[in-house]
Amino acid sequence: MVTEGLKGRDFLRLQDFSKAELETMLELGLQLKADNTLRRRHDDLLPRRTLFMMFFNPSLRTRNSFEAGIFELGGHAHFLEPGSTRLPTLEGEDVGYASERISDMARVLSRMGAALSIRILGDVVGWEYTKSFRIIQEFAKWSHAPVINMEDNIYHPCQGMADAMALWEMFGKDLRGRKIGVSWAYASGPKKPIAPHHDFLYMASLFGADVVFSHPPEMRIDPDIEQDIKNNVAASGGSYRVSDRQEDAYENADVVYTKNYVCLDLLPPVTDKPKQDEMMKLFGNYKHWRATVDNMNLAKPTAQYMHCLPCERGAEVDDAVLDGKWGEACYNEAENRLHAQKGVMAAIIP
Numbered sequence: 001m002v003t004e005g006l007k008g009r010d011f012l013r014l015q016d017f018s019k020a021e022l023e024t025m026l027e028l029g030l031q032l033k034a035d036n037t038l039r040r041r042h043d044d045l046l047p048r049r050t051l052f053m054m055f056f057n058p059s060l061r062t063r064n065s066f067e068a069g070i071f072e073l074g075g076h077a078h079f080l081e082p083g084s085t086r087l088p089t090l091e092g093e094d095v096g097y098a099s100e101r102i103s104d105m106a107r108v109l110s111r112m113g114a115a116l117s118i119r120i121l122g123d124v125v126g127w128e129y130t131k132s133f134r135i136i137q138e139f140a141k142w143s144h145a146p147v148i149n150m151e152d153n154i155y156h157p158c159q160g161m162a163d164a165m166a167l168w169e170m171f172g173k174d175l176r177g178r179k180i181g182v183s184w185a186y187a188s189g190p191k192k193p194i195a196p197h198h199d200f201l202y203m204a205s206l207f208g209a210d211v212v213f214s215h216p217p218e219m220r221i222d223p224d225i226e227q228d229i230k231n232n233v234a235a236s237g238g239s240y241r242v243s244d245r246q247e248d249a250y251e252n253a254d255v256v257y258t259k260n261y262v263c264l265d266l267l268p269p270v271t272d273k274p275k276q277d278e279m280m281k282l283f284g285n286y287k288h289w290r291a292t293v294d295n296m297n298l299a300k301p302t303a304q305y306m307h308c309l310p311c312e313r314g315a316e317v318d319d320a321v322l323d324g325k326w327g328e329a330c331y332n333e334a335e336n337r338l339h340a341q342k343g344v345m346a347a348i349i350p
């Protein structure tokens with residue numbers, strides 16, 4: 001367990017932390033989960049600390065897990081939805097009285113609160129791939145308090161932490177010898193982020209799983225993150241294989257994680273504007289990429305299904321998978337948003 005060097009840090013990307021630091025925050029989160037089970041209070045950990053939560057996109061899990069989590073640690077969550085603040089802007093993008101420079105917002109809010117958290121992605125930034133993370137980095141640059149990334153176009157580190165906690169609970173923290181199948185899945189709309197896939201793959205590879213990732217050839221992930229995944233398996237003793245055959249992710253798997261995500265090659269900066277009609281035509285070629293009972297029956301009899309949620313039932317995954325014997329891990333994963341983020345907050349918020 002790492003006991004020094006976490007207080008005051010931003011939580012922007014999993015890649016900013018060592019494996020030992022991530023393990024520490026997960027272990028703290030599991031201790032707090034055990035406390036909750038025993039109805040043992042721990043509201044002396046962050047007493048009277050305010051977390052400002054800025055959401056520029058909808059949320060069920062992230063908002064409510066942070067709000068419940070900081071309350072259970074003794075603090076308070078303040079929810080800021082779009083329209084309740086002006087639009088945060090980078091230098092050169094100010095729009096009269098409709099926007100506010102991030103350098104000002106960050107310095108003001110961090111004089112009032114103990115931490116800032118931000119979700120910004122997708123339509124709000126015109127699907128420009130790196131822009132939402134640059135906005136969060138700009139908040140972190142100017143904030144006096146830690147900044148927590150609640151999802152941008154590239155990263156969803158809080159989801160990655162909850163995913164890892166769910167995997168640990170099934171298999172222990174050494175995932176070597178476990179096959180984790182990961183797959184792209186069909187959806188009827190072109191707006192599902194790729195960030196949860198990135199951070200699920202990062203965590204599964206960090207802890208040594210044998211990862212098999214199937215996706216249609218057009219549905220690549222970020223090459224920098226793919227390199228991180230390869231580095232992780234080289235260090236952890238796991239393996240990473242990519243396939244364009246859906247069944248490869250399912251066959252003999254201990255866990256199958258599937259989700260739809262956008263086609264990066266039909267979004268800026270690869271294209272000048274989002275090509276969502278083309279994306280839907282492309283997705284139409286892969287309607288059969290879905291977590292069905294037949295596909296799940298290719299996995300081990302004890303296999304579990306994971307999805308970060310929200311999911312599109314009947315498109316990405318069938319009811320019988322989520323509501324049948326395979327679905328428990330998915331809801332453990334969702335619950336663990338609370339416990340994993342409490343571990344993060346307890347560790348980094350001064």
Ligand code: CP
Nearest residue numbers: 059060061062308309
């Ligand atoms: N998985 C996740 O981040 O869910 P929400 O969008 O509901 O927060």
